[in-house]
Amino acid sequence: MAYDLEEQEKLDALRAWWERYGTLCVVIAFVIAASVAGWRGWQWYQGHQASQAMGYYEALENAATQDGDDAITRVQAASQTLRDDFAGSGYAVRGALVAAESLRRRGELDAARAQLEWVVAKSGDAALIPLARLRLAGIMLDQKKYDEALSQLDNAPSSFAGLYADRRGDILFAQGKKDEAHAAWENALKLLGTDPLTQIVQLKIDALGEA
Known part of the structure; x- marks a missing residue:
């Protein structure tokens, strides 16, 4: 009998807990399930978008050739x-x-x-x-x-400084500003360091001296 009363008390306590917190548990479970589904849906959407974008990019590359x-x-x-x-x-x-x-x-x-x-x-x-x-x-x-x-070419980032200086020289030369073009190309040589492009820049400077 004592055992039955103990079980009944447990059942009553469980029933009371459920009446108090059951709805909240259902809501929390729903939110978690919806969040997981939403995240998986977003991942699918992102993957689908990336796949479509790649397709257009490949078509562009193909047409460009x-x-x-x-x-x-x-x-x-x-x-x-x-x-x-x-x-x-x-x-x-x-x-x-x-x-x-x-x-x-x-x-x-x-x-x-x-x-x-x-x-x-x-x-x-x-x-x-x-x-x-x-x-x-x-x-x-x-x-x-x-x-x-x-x-x-203003505010050149350091990684492009040499290339920007070279292009600046090209533009100044096209304007007929030979001295300024020479200075820009000399600056490009310093900034480019050991870059193979320095050979081309040097050819421009040499050609300018012969002009």
Whole structure:
């Protein structure tokens, strides 16, 4: 009898606990299950987005190696999709750089410039923005927009200082400022150190002396 009373007390205590905390337990269990499901869903979505972005990037790379107006259209379309729909994927920035180079080779300077300006203004990728600015200065040089080109070379990051100085020399030379171009190229030699590019810079200086 004592045993039955003890069991009944335990059951009554359990029932009372459940009446007090049961709803809370159900809610907590639901929140945990929903959180796990949401996290797995987010991971799937992220993976799906990355897979789609990679597909567009590969299509862009493939089109960039081909010739003809159709290839240009496909390069621009793939890059636009990456920038519009997958801007945070990493493929958008790399795609814009590939597209810009492809368009530059085809003489589509305005279109190439637009790609690089997006990288500089919108990408937020601190590692690739300096490269985009360097290439943008080169396109502006080809367009004879010298002051705009020089403005891209301000505040050069240390890892690009030598390359920026070399490009500055190119722009100054195109403006007919030979002394300033010489000084810029000399500075580039110092900053580049043992980089193989110093041979090309030295050739520019030598050619300037002979001009």
